Amino acid sequence: MISFNIEELDKSIGGKLEAGIITNAYGSAGSGKSNIAMQLCVNCIKEGKKAIYVDSENGFTPERFIQMHDKEGLKNIHIYKPKTFDEQLNIIELIEKSIDKNVGLIVIDSAVSLYRLILHNNITDANYKLTKQFYMLAKLSESKKMPVFVTNQVYSDFDSGDIELVGRDIPKYFSKTILRIEKRGNNSRCVILIRHRFMPEGKKINFEIKEKGLFSAKKLGFF
DSSP: OBOOSOHHHHHHTTSSBOTTSEEEEEOSTTSSHHHHHHHHHHHHHHTTOEEEEEESSSOOOHHHHHHHSOGGGGGGEEEEOOSSHHHHHHHHHHHHHHOOTTEEEEEEETSSHHHHHHHTTOHHHHHHHHHHHHHHHHHHHHHHTOOEEEEEOEEEOTTTOOEEETTTHHHHHHEEEEEEEEEOSSSEEEEEEEEOSSSOTTOEEEEEEETTEEEEOTTSOOO
């Protein structure tokens, strides 16, 4: 299992990022989803494993990764940059066929940014491809006993005004752990445990994004 670098968050989900399932972190733009994804990659590499990072919206930057780890660590992360949703599907299919035992983490950041671009053209086709991608990731995670971490964009529901995951029921169905990320200040964030199979839901954990990565912020006093 891989640490988030936030002790209270690790404890709240049963002791770090769980293998064999999809963990989904959603939030608005700038909430820190990509920073969380990169921190998990850093900690995966520190454990002696390699990471795969599918970057559909240019959230990964080598400069930021080096700040959090070092330049040498870049050798242990394989980055894919799909330009279309079909290309993203092809990449996940490739990963499923070619992944080796040295890989300890798969990140999809974000799972839905390219999905949104085709959603209004053919909603049935878009949902089929999104379902297929999540299905393959869930199957891969379970069969390889490996954590898969995906980030998800959000939108405001027109009728209720509630914040909803893009893709709605599809990411919800396949994601066994769901985290909501909220921005509280310049560097301050809050993660809320929305879903977990065996830990109490609704817990709120404060953390900070600093130059060297993510850090606990137990004394910020937001709640």
